Amino acid sequence: MRMRRCFILSLLFWGLLQPVFSQSISSVTNGLQKMPGYLTLYWDAKKGKMFLEIDKLDTEILFHTALSSGIGSNDIGLDRGKISAGKIIKFQRSGPRILMVQQNYDYRATSSDKMEKLAVEQSFAQSVLWGFDVAGEEGNKVLVDATSFYLRDGYDAAATIARARQGSFRLDPSRCAFYLPYTKNFPENTEVEVTLTLTGEQAGAYLREVVPTPGAITFREHYSFIKLPDAGYEPRAFDPRAGINPVEFFDYSSPFSTPITTRYIRRHRLKKKDPSAAVSEPVKPIVYYMDPGAPEPIRSALMDGIGWWNQAFEAAGYKNAFQVKVLPDTADPMDIRYNLVQWVHRSTRGWSYGYSVSDPRTGEIIKGKVTLGSLRVRQDYLIASGLVGEYTSDEPSKEAEQMALARLRQLGAHETGHTLGLPHNYASTVNNRASVMDYPHPLVRIMGPKKLDLSDAYATGIGEWDKIAINYAYREFRSKEEEKKGLKKIIDDYIDKGFLFLTDQDGRPEGSASPVTHLWDNGKNAVDELNRVMEIRKIALDNFSAKKIPVGAPIATLQEVLVPLYLFHRYQLEAASKVVGGVSYTYAVRGDKQKVMEYVPGDEQRRALDAVLNTIKPEVLALPSLIINLLPPRPYGYDENSREVFHGRTGLTFDPLSPPEAAAGMALRFLLQHERAARLIGNHAINASLPDFSEVVDKIMAATWKAPARKGYEGEIQRVVNVAVLDKLIALAANADAASQVRAVAGLKLRELRVWLESQTSPDEAERALDVFAANQIRQFEENPVKVVVTPPAKEPDGAPIGSFDAYSCDW
Known part of the structure; x- marks a missing residue:
């Protein structure tokens, strides 16, 4: 009797489950908006849900995330049109679940031996990017509810904002929805776009510049499933001298006597209509x-x-x-x-x-x-x-x-x-x-x-x-x-x-x-x-x-014109x-x-x-008086x-010492860069005809601190430059990333400067004041480097992009 009861309960339980597994796609999607294409989409407008029909199980597909609308700040880097690195994925079924699995193409075997390929595949991890429940099926097709997959921060914008130190934000699901105008399907790609809102506190200055309400950042992310090209493309070997970007991977089928890393160049597919002709039109331009x-x-x-x-x-x-x-x-x-x-x-x-x-x-x-x-x-x-x-x-x-x-x-x-x-x-x-x-x-x-x-x-x-x-x-x-x-x-x-x-x-x-x-x-x-x-x-x-x-x-907007001219060099x-x-x-x-x-x-x-x-001589850094007299404080608005x-230390008025300080700081930052200093030491040790780091510092000292004192405006510029030299040397001597000998030489030159300063008896009060100040700074650094208080240097206004910084252009 007990066995019979269990059997009946089992039948009832299976009966409850059966509709979940046996529902047809057409019955689930009845009345929904169909978007046919590479992977067919179904939109449930009443519930705000997006269903994805997968008819390509175990097929390699290229997957991308992107930003279709950005935040609008170059400094944060979340710009309209940015694309993430592409991932090759497969949809794989296990019972009622569909796993979206990223293939690991960094490690592979390019031979035709199936077991050799399998050995590599099983040696390295893959990544399951998402798991879906089967909502319906027909033949080789399955339907999944992809709503939660799409309504997430797939581009990881919140982490990007955090890295830019612009605050801590998280996704607010109640303010997220599908963006249908840019949710479309095509023969070779499926595109879905969503409106997302990140909420948080303590928004940084860059965010406050561009977001109407900094506590709520609304933008759009985009997801693409893309058909991979057919096998008709012939990869071309990469050469570091050729000036073409590479794609690289470990090829475990390569002979052990050859490099394990294989590199191909990135290029479009292009073939001639007439391969025998010296010049031919392409099959497809x-x-x-x-x-x-x-x-x-x-x-x-x-x-x-x-x-x-x-x-x-x-x-x-x-x-x-x-x-x-x-x-x-x-x-x-x-x-x-x-x-x-x-x-x-x-x-x-x-x-x-x-x-x-x-x-x-x-x-x-x-x-x-x-x-x-x-x-x-x-x-x-x-x-x-x-x-x-x-x-x-x-x-x-x-x-x-x-x-x-x-x-x-x-x-x-x-x-x-x-x-x-x-x-x-x-x-x-x-x-x-x-x-x-x-x-x-x-x-x-x-x-x-x-x-x-x-x-x-x-x-x-x-x-x-x-x-x-x-x-x-x-x-x-x-x-x-x-x-x-x-x-x-x-x-x-x-x-x-x-x-x-x-x-x-x-x-x-x-x-x-x-x-x-x-x-x-x-x-x-x-x-x-x-x-x-x-x-x-x-x-x-x-x-x-x-x-x-x-x-x-x-008239104050002349400052915007002045900056690229003054720093033209x-x-x-x-x-x-x-x-x-x-x-x-x-x-x-x-x-x-x-x-x-x-x-x-x-x-x-x-x-x-x-x-x-x-370039850091006072007469070169000095602004003509005509220019100084043309630059009033910024007007209202x-x-x-x-x-x-340029930003200075004189309040609202234009600071005539700020541009010289910024320009001198650039030159000294380049010359006293710690890797350059280490290279000077090492190269001189190998070839004595090359300048040593000590020689470079001595020449800097001769051109600044130990140069004949100037008067008036040029005298103040000279003192600003001298302080920049002092601060850069102190920073170099304290730089944990610098080679020990670089720090040793920088420390020695600071001590030599202190001894020289203490011997000076300039009749000029401004000169004496700076000499005493600098000697005290060095002495304090020698006694306790942590306690030295250095005035933050005037920073040059943003340079690149001078019309373009172009860079870190990417090819994925």
């Missing part, structure tokens, strides 16, 4: 579509610059392989089949990006996406008008306008280059502006004692280096053997012609060693160009007047500083003709040091805390 939201004449300038890339593809053997068009009304920018150039607005000027959606398995680029910040063109115009323009009426300067548009052409070409697979080439300046993948500083010509010319500010057309890189990535070969020989020849030929490729790791850090790899520099020789730039700076400051702003603009200063302790090198491989490395000759290093120290102006 690469087409980029311009955001129609970009206004004229900006849109035309961008399309012109982006279109330059066709020159590179022609050099690689293609006709009309690269095209740029305005996105038509019939096309949707969310469709994965359209490469997109997007025009983005922010509250502050900021970076532009070149991203691409690519296949992590092979490096094949599926979609290029360029994001261009709209404020940068205004900064370029501001710089140009400060250099050459004057407002004689309300009409803008035509010369400044042309320079700003010329920069936009470069910008469009540069960011598109990233989406074609190219990284930065910061060494192209030595080859006469050979690459749009460099960061171009405006090239200003001196035409006379008081005249500057901007007609050649930016190069026109694609660079010779860019043709080399595209040739390596996209030239078609008839066989693997021909490809191997052909790619080698491309690199051998460019080496013979003297071209050079070095990128972010070599040019971006302040302590980097290459004397030719810099951001925003010009000229073949960094020292010569710094000397020339200082002449341009002097002419620009001598020409400064109220005519640099339109009639009717507050900032990037070339950094370039020349890198010559000190510099080491020339290449990405040489065994068997090529490149010189591996050599020290910059001692004479050139000393010449660079002299040129840098010339204009932000006195603007990041685009």
Whole structure:
């Protein structure tokens, strides 16, 4: 009797469960809005739910998250259009559950041996990104309720805000919903967008600038499931000298006598219609579509610059392989089949990006996406008008306008280059502006004692280096053997012609060693160009007047024009500083003709040091009295805390010592950088003809503290510079990241300075006051470094993007 009762209860229990497992998709979705496409969606408007129909179980799919509407602050970095790294996922079923499993393609076996592949797969973890309950099924299709999967912070925006120290925020589910206008389906991709709201407290300054109510941050996140390319694509081997971005993985099927890491380049799929022809039209061209939201004449300038890339593809053997068009009304920018150039607005000027959606398995680029910040063109115009323009009426300067548009052409070409697979080439300046993948500083010509010319500010057309890189990535070969020989020849030929490729790791850090790899520099020789730039700076400051702003603009807004002129040398200063302790090198491989490395000759290093120290002379840093008298306090309604102006210590009035302090601080920060100091010590130990760190510090002391005392305004500037030297040396001596000998030398030079200061008996009270103050600072540092109170240095206003910081452009 008991067994019979249990059996009946079991039947009843199974009967209760049966509808859950046997419901058809059509019965669950009856009355719901159907969105057919790659993965069919069903929208339940009454309950606010989104169902996902999965008919591709155990199929590899590319998954992306993105920000379709951003926060609007460059400093936080949550910009419209940013895309996360792509993940290859599979939907796998286990009973009533569907697991979304991320495949681990960092470790694989590329052989055809199934057991060898399985051994690698089982040796490394995968990641289950989500679990769904089956809501319905029909044949090989299953339906899942994906509402909670979508209504979450998948981009991890809250963590990004926290890392930027802008407060602690969390998702408020009651203020989140699906955003249907951008929830769409296409044959090869499924797109879902949601409106999310993060709530929190203690919002930082950057957030308060851009969010109406800082305690509630509402933005939109986007989710994409994308069809992966078919097997017709042939990966191409990566070469560090070729200037193409890599995708890399551990290949455990490689022979143990060869490297385990395999690298492919990232590129679009491109094939000739006629493979035997030297020049052929492609089977399918690469087409980029311009955001129609970009206004004229900006849109035309961008399309012109982006279109330059066709020159590179022609050099690689293609006709009309690269095209740029305005996105038509019939096309949707969310469709994965359209490469997109997007025009983005922010509250502050900021970076532009070149991203691409690519296949992590092979490096094949599926979609290029360029994001261009709209404020940068205004900064370029501001710089140009400060250099050459004057407002004689309300009409803008035509010369400044042309320079700003010329920069936009470069910008469009540069960011598109990233989406074609190219990284930065910061060494192209030595080859006469050979690459749009460099960061171009405006090239200003001196035409006379008081005249500057901007007609050649930016190069026109694609660079010779860019043709080399595209040739390596996209030239078609008839066989693997021909490809191997052909790619080698491309690199051998460019080496013979003297071209050079070095990128972010070599040019971006302040302590980097290459004397030719810099951001925003010009000229073949960094020292010569710094000397020339200082002449341009002097002419620009001598020409400064109220005519640099339109009639009717507050006079105080001249400060925004002054900053890029006064600091016009900032990037070339950094370039020349890198010559000190510099080491020339290449990405040489065994068997090529490149010189591996050599020290910059001692004479050139000393010449660079002299040129840098010339920039902090009081007479160079002093502002003309005409300019000082033109700068009143900020008027009502204009932000006195603007990041685009100098900030001093005189309250509302303009501080004439703040710009010299900021400029001197830059030069000293570069020269007394701890890695450069360590390199000076090590290089001198190997080659005594090279300057030692002690010699560099002694020259700095001779040019500042121990130079003849100045009077008046220049005397106060000299004292400001001297304090900057003192503070930088104290910071270096206390820097835990610095080499011990660097700290030892810095400490010794501080002691020598203290002894010298204590011997001084200047008749000038201001000089005596500073001598006593500095000696006390050093003594206190020697006794207890932690208790030394250093006045925070005046900081130079934001520089990059000078029109673009471009960087950290990504290719995923």
